[in-house]
Amino acid sequence: xxxxxxxxxxxxIFCIYFFTIIYKHWREKPDALYLLWWTIGVVxxxxxxxxxxxxxxxxxxxxxxxxxxxxxxxxxxxPLAQGTIYLLMKRKTADTLAYILLVVLIIAxxxxxxxxxxxxxxxxxxxxxxxxxxxxxxxxxxVNIYALIFLVGGAFYSAYKYFGTKDFKGxxxxxxxxxxxxxxxxxxxxxxxFGHTYVLYVTELIGILFIFWGYMVIKYDKSLxxxxxQVQIETSSAY
Numbered sequence: 001x002x003x004x005x006x007x008x009x010x011x012x013i014f015c016i017y018f019f020t021i022i023y024k025h026w027r028e029k030p031d032a033l034y035l036l037w038w039t040i041g042v043v044x045x046x047x048x049x050x051x052x053x054x055x056x057x058x059x060x061x062x063x064x065x066x067x068x069x070x071x072x073x074x075x076x077x078x079p080l081a082q083g084t085i086y087l088l089m090k091r092k093t094a095d096t097l098a099y100i101l102l103v104v105l106i107i108a109x110x111x112x113x114x115x116x117x118x119x120x121x122x123x124x125x126x127x128x129x130x131x132x133x134x135x136x137x138x139x140x141x142x143v144n145i146y147a148l149i150f151l152v153g154g155a156f157y158s159a160y161k162y163f164g165t166k167d168f169k170g171x172x173x174x175x176x177x178x179x180x181x182x183x184x185x186x187x188x189x190x191x192x193x194f195g196h197t198y199v200l201y202v203t204e205l206i207g208i209l210f211i212f213w214g215y216m217v218i219k220y221d222k223s224l225x226x227x228x229x230q231v232q233i234e235t236s237s238a239y
Contacts, residue, residue, distance in 0.1 A: 001056055001124070002198070004198045004201055004202065005056045005198065005201065006053075006056055007201040007202060007204075007205055008049040008050070008052035008053045008056065008201050008204065008205075009049075009053040009056070010205060011046070011049040011201075011204050011205045011208060012046050012049045012050045012053050014205070014208060014209070014212075015042055015043075015045055015046025015049065015208060016046060018042050018046075018208065018212050018215075019039065019042045019043060019046065022035065022038055022039050022042055022215070023039050025219065026038075026039045032230075033083075033086040033091075033094070034083040034084065034086040034087040034229070034230070035083070036083070037079050037080070037082045037083030037086055038079070038080055038083040038215075040079040040083075041077070041078075041079035041080035041081075041082075041083060042080075042208075043079075044071060044075040044076065044079050045076060045077075045080075045204075045208060047071045047075070048068065048071035048072040048075065048076055048204070049201075049204055051064060051067045051068040051071055051072070052068060052072075052126065052201065055068065055126055060122050060126070062117055064126075065117065065126060065130055066112050066113060066115075068126050069112050069126075069128060069131070070108075070109045070112050070113075072189075072200075073128070073137075073140045073143070073189070074105055074108050074109060074112075074139075074140070074143050075105065076147070076185055076189070077144070077147035077148075077151055077182060077185055077186070078101060078105070078143055078146055078147045080147070080151050080182070080211070081146060081147040081148075081149070081150035081151035081154070081182075082094075082097070082098055082101060082150070084150050084151055084154035084155065085097055085098075085150050085154070086098075086229065087154070087227055087229055087230055088154055088157070088158075088227060088229070089229075091229075101146070104139070104142075104143070105143075108136065108139045108143070111133060111136050111139075112131070112136060114133075115131050115132055115133040115136060116132040116133070117130050117131065117132060118130055118131075118132050125195070125197040125198065126197055127192075127195065127197065128192070128193070140189075144186060144189060147182070147186070148182070148183075148186060151178075151179075151182040152179045152182040152183055152186075153179075155175045155176070155178040155179035155182060155214070156175070156176075156179045158171070158175040158226075158227070159172050159173075159175035159176045159179065161226055162175065162226070167223050168221075168223055168226075170217050170218065170220075170221035170222075170223065171217075171218055171221050171223060171225070173214075173217055174213075174214040174215070174216075174217035174218035174221065175214060175218070176214070177210045177211070177213045177214030177217065178210070178211050178214035178215065178218075179214075180210050181206075181207045181208065181209070181210025181211035181212075181213070181214060182207065182211065183207070184203040184204070184206045184207030184210065185200070185203055185204055185207045187199075187203050188200030188201070188202065188203030188204060188207075191203075
């Protein structure tokens with residue numbers, strides 16, 4: 001295995017560290033559903049890279065492959081995106097989108113579990129070509145678009161709202177970092193569709209580092225959030 005194949009181990013370890021911080025933050029603000037979803041998002045992100053790490057160390061198996069596909073293709077960024085929805089939108093709207101998302105994820109995950117596998121397509125790198133039910137891969141873009149719109153788009157929207165005001169400089173840059181971080185896994189996912197799985201390993205690490213950076217910048221910013229849902233729960237810090 002090339003050195004790059006071991007990058008997910010570092011990403012997983014970092015996700016564990018990130019989880020300990022954001023989980024504590026959520027427990028301090030248990031009514032903050034956006035923090036709950038972001039905590040779940042970090043867990044899902046780390047689960048995906050953990051499976052990649054296990055594959056690197058122990059090799060391919062049907063269980064590892066299907067776990068990777070579910071965790072990576074369907075759960076990678078959407079919980080983080082759902083957290084942003086709970087931050088920016090009304091509770092009723094956020095709840096409705098969460099229910100729809102969960103139904104889609106349950107159906108998609110079940111299809112992956114039930115799909116036969118074409119072992120002739122197994123290589124050193126994890127690859128969706130192994131799925132015999134290739135129509136499952138058509139679901140992935142919709143999930144990725146959901147994550148792109150609400151995680152990346154939501155962060156850019158917040159950055160736009162904070163732009164140009166000196167008091168909100170930290171929040172502006174924090175949201176920019178989160179938006180940029182959200183873009184990287186998508187770039188890696190696209191590369192994976194063309195057989196370049198190791199690109200994903202690199203972009204996953206870069207992505208979570210940027211997201212963490214943005215989270216920490218905003219968390220310790222002393223200005224008051226402009227988002228009503230956040231103001232109701234947070235006092236002197238956000239995220």
